[in-house]
Amino acid sequence: MSEQLPAFIIVAPLIGACLIFIAGFTRRGLCYPLAMVSMVVALGSSIGVLHQVLVDGPLIYKLGGWDPPWGIVYNVDALNALVLAVVAAVALVNLVASRQFIDAQPFYRIGAFYALYILAVTGLMGMVITGDVFNLYVLLEIASLTGYALVAMGDDRAPLSALNYVLVGTIGASFYLLGVGFLYAMTGSLNMVDIAQRLPGLYGSTAVFAAFVMIMVGIWFKAAFFPLHSWLPNAYTYAPPPSAGLLAPLMTKVMIYVMIRMMLTVFTPAYSFSFGLLNQVVVWLAVIAIVAGAIMALAAKDFKRLLAYIIVSEVGYMVGGAWLGNRLGMTGSMLHLVNDAAMTLCVFLAAAALSFRLKDTKLTSFQGLFKTMPFTMGALVIGGLSIIGVPPTCGFFSKWYLISAGIQAGAWGYIAALLFSSLVNLILFFKIFEIAYFEPFSAHGHGHDNGGHGQVSALAVREAPAQVVVPLVVTAIGLVVLGLYSKELVAGVIDLGLPLGLK
């Protein structure tokens, strides 16, 4: 049975999604348990697959029993097994936290929401696991379509933001599809490994170059790589907390993984890193992305918008790291991908917990939160420190690799941008902590007056319900644990997945 494990990763959530939608009309109480079951099975099987890959090396799963390149196969190596496990884990944790919000929705939406949620996860995991470039497009569309709907579920400006997301996202996906078409026209194949084998003879071709550029641009659209990020801030700001908690950590990260997969598996490092100028331009674009994201985050007045711009910045980290062209950079990018998924989950869950009690997430309404919501804020502190890059949280270690890679490649602009954005993140998060730490200043301001500083906060704020806080705290602890296990991740997993030729 264990050789069939890879199929379960996709099949379990897919069946789950269908059943959930049916249950939404017949037995509504079953929706949430079904969602949980399918996510748990998906997580279990992805961990199982990761274990298999680590023990037995990369595996190929032939769907329909057809041999590649004729049929579609899963190519699972250490890298995507890792990403699969991360996606499933993040989705599961966020699912636990989502329940409180979804129960507050109109009853007829419950089934549809969980179905879309699980379908989105299916799409994301499918993108990661597949070994076929066209199949990747189809799954990308599943992840995107469900993502649009999940974003648009919010109130106020969410539908407009989602429509903008649809337009930009579809253009991005179409660019990817076009690039795949170019590749197909030149090589006649759709299987990643097969393409990689047939490409070397075509390295000089302008069409292959165009395919490379198109695929990258398409992925960058979806990954919100500056200047193609315009859809992201609004979409994630107005998305309801459960959707933001799913999409923000995963969508961009999975796309970054797809980019890395394209660079390593399809085009191979020999081709991807052979354009001196193009590579430098991309690294400089990453620099601009990091800096621009940081500056726009500084200007944000809303917590979720601030986080959204931080994501723009983080995408710059990963794209830049991957394009530095050395093994350290790729390692850093992959490690940061894992860490950033966890970090983003942590801060977005915190945002969810806050919006549960505060009704809006304007920074100014955070006053005195350390007193009133200690667990949420405690977790937010860890998440913030991780994003800033303070050891021993995980964010530090991936930054360590990225900067080391920058040093090795002599990309000083990239290093400067990383440090700049760390500083800006420091300012951003301490701005938040400061507001939350200082309660409203009382009229007489300063004082050693009988222990109280200012009046009790006007908001009768309590800690968010346990169903939101527990996953949040678990994630926060996870950030530190991930940090301490960085070596196992790097040496035990990521290093196995990177091609040997990449120095």
Next chain:
Amino acid sequence: MVVELDMVILTLVMICAVGAIWVKDLLGAAILFGAYSFMLCLLWAIMGAVDVAFTEASVGAGVSTVFMVAAVFRTSRRTKD
């Protein structure tokens, strides 16, 4: 596959495409979009992609147009560009 016919239909496709985004009436745009899809369907039939042509005829020229008309009906026909 006849090149001349191909080119004529391609020209029609382009005209319909330009028309669909040109007309100042969304219902008209929806209908022109349907025509565009139908032209494409013809083109594919000529190129030998019968399955694709069939699908495009039913999906693109059929259901898509209906969706679009329905959406226009539920919103407004007015457009400034």
Next chain:
Amino acid sequence: MEHSVNSIVPLLAVLVSIAVVPGLASARWPNVREGFTFAAGVIKLLLVISLVPAVLAGQVVLCHVVEVLPGVAIALKVDALGLIFALVASILWIVTSAYSIGYMRGLDEHSQTRYYSFFALALSATIGVAFSANLLTLYLFYEMLSLSTWPLVTHHQDREARSSGRKYLLYIVGSSIGLLLPAVLITYGLAGTGEFSAAGVLAGKAPYWLVLVLMLMYVFGLAKAGVMPLHSWLPAAMVAPTPVSALLHAVAVVKVGVFSIVRVLTGIFGVGLLAEMDLGLVLGYIASFTVIVASLIALSQDELKRRLAFSTIGQLSYIILGLSLLVPIGVTGGVLHIVMHAFGKITLFFCAGAIFVATGRKYISQMNGLGRRMPLTLTAFLVGSLSVIGLPPAGGFISKWFLLVGTMDAHRVVFMVVLLVSSLLNAAYFLPIVYRGFFKKATEPEFQMGFKEAPSWCLAPLLITAFCSLLLFFYPQPFLRLTQIAVAGLFGG
């Protein structure tokens, strides 16, 4: 050659005050809470002391915690240099805890639980820095210290605290991210390791300019050392409650800064490399500049704590100056100065706090005639001043003596002049305070019946530290012996 033993004791010493935090946070009664604080302090001190015999025997105690990245571990190493610093910090923590109780209760401060919790965290971080075996561990605890002291600095939660907190964070963490982190990474990139070793790890691996740039990045990146121009966080941070200023800003935070500089310059660059490239001179000039300018600014400060802060900035650079001489005696002086200055300066801060608790006065110009009502406090202040100025019979004399001998040994007459001039300046800004206190008549008539000595929880600690300052003059052997081992290690390697 030194031999090493593996032991978990250093890790325990670091963790004991973190472990106590949940106890602190959940304690219902203040007495229980403070009992926890003391218990942790005593355990920590005992653990540190238990390491002394091994180090005196020439051993190095290692504790490998976890390898976080391939080839990069979080690891602790106790050698003489680290042990000196750890001893000072853990002794003074107990004293400060006692003082905190007096001060915080005396003023009926709010959020005392939070205060003690972060205090404990800061101590852990300090010991962690002292015992760091490599750059990563040092960076980890260095950042932990920066962040855990922020709530202490901003303890009052008013506008002034907020702006000081901002400045504090921006200088300290900003410099550590902007300069220290890249320096650490460049070091790892060049040398492939960041383990501290007497021979240094950079020798022969980097060109002159890069070594110079790296050194400057470290010296300024470790901004806790208060090297000008990255010093102005220190006076700003004086808004914190006095025990915080005392322990953290005279002992823990700033000393962590200079200790780290000493550690990095000797352990990463190595004395040999610095001497070979003649970088000591550059370092010496930077330090001298800070010494003189800080002393001059101190002269003009009226607020007692600010004057003490600028004095600290100047004194810290003594240590760097001592190191920059790159001769055994000079380095001995520098390392000893960590100890001597700690005891002297903490006494001074305690006195400032005691005066504030008893009278509510912060400014020197208000302190006329104070000595009549608070003779013990002012006497302790005098002892502390003497120690900081470097006059017998206080401990500061010994370290300054070594420093002066060091300048002669290294044939750096300029630095000797700097030391002497700054000693004069020290005297000029400290002694008038004592003079005012004892001999000037108070201006206000109602002064006569106002207050008396601070509560005994405040008074006892400052007397103890003043006594220690004196004791260290007559009996410096324990620290001197350790220092000599440390210096021998640095130069013998």
Next chain:
Amino acid sequence: MDDLLSKIAGGYNYIAYITIMMIGLYAVIAKRNLVKKIIGMSIFQTAIILFYISIGAKKGATIPILMHDHGPEAAEHAIKAADYINPLPHVLMLTAIVVAVATLGVALSLAVKVYQRYGTLEEPEIQDQINKS
């Protein structure tokens, strides 16, 4: 010159699909009406389908449905690849068409939702309303 001409003759489909695609892209970027943008998006997607079908085209071949199929002798006829048009792009494009209509459906429901909220489909007018509130 001859070379160029033959290139154009052999590549007019490519130029056509690029042109159609750019018409769609232009509409997405420049048009202010949301439904117009959606139409542009669909045009963009269909242009890519055109491209794929062009790849699959084969001179002198017929549609990819086997002849002589209704009988036991069907398998005995040797099937030559050169006789049939490449079926793979068709398969892919069936999927792409369906994806396109799915996207269109979602986009249109979003447009309806936006209209319910703002009462207009013109982006500048929506922006005005947002700025006012």
Next chain:
Amino acid sequence: MKKLALILVLLCWGFLAFAAADFPRLGDPNSPASTHLSPYFIEKAYEDTATPNIVTAVLADYRSYDTMFETTVVFAAGVACFLLLRFYHFSEPPSHLYRHKPSGTVIQVPRGYRLKGEHTELEPIDRDWAPKDPIVEVASRILIPFIQIFALYVVVHGHHSPGGGFQGGVILGASLVLLAISRDLRTAQATLGESKNSILSALGVLIYVGVGAVTLALGSNFLDYAALAGLMGVDQVIARNLGILFVEVGVAVAVMATMFLIYRNVASAGALDEGL
């Protein structure tokens, strides 16, 4: 903005045209696309699956995993439309309209008032779509069964001729849409209620995945129809042929239901009371 867009578009055009220079000529039988994978499909498809329509064979067997997700995309779009637009509202409209069937007269009943008793000759109609066109209505009524039969033919005959689950499903869905347009949404809903419709769309996908799950349960790889051979007592080629049929049926069900689900939500803006 418009100028910027134009420049951008022209640049893009230039880049793509530049790249197109490298492509094989249109219709070149020796292009990589025509020589690498496709010969295998063309030559082996019948042998493997007994399906003369190679497109169907590739779609539903060699690349059936793709097609499963293609169905899922449609399903996801249906769920998305439902989630986005659907709302249950219980507020009364300003007035109710009724048509007197024999005479065709429309009467208006203001809000708050109700018709007393049973009126079999009166039918409720939509405010937005009051006119009634007997020609369209009758023509549709005649046409719809034929459309549906044709659709079923397309589904089943997809092995031998153009068509298959998608096309058939879309046509089936279109027949329902036609019913909704020619009469009104209410009539169409009476044919296929909302929850039935939604369940069908999920069921379609489930049929597809279910076939895969059965093959998994039989110990083969996911969607390897050959595994069904033992279960149904036929040889592997026929099993594949039948497997294709099963999944095509699933696709048809899912697509049919989803198309109508999208239509009913878009056309009534989620209220499901009045259509076009």
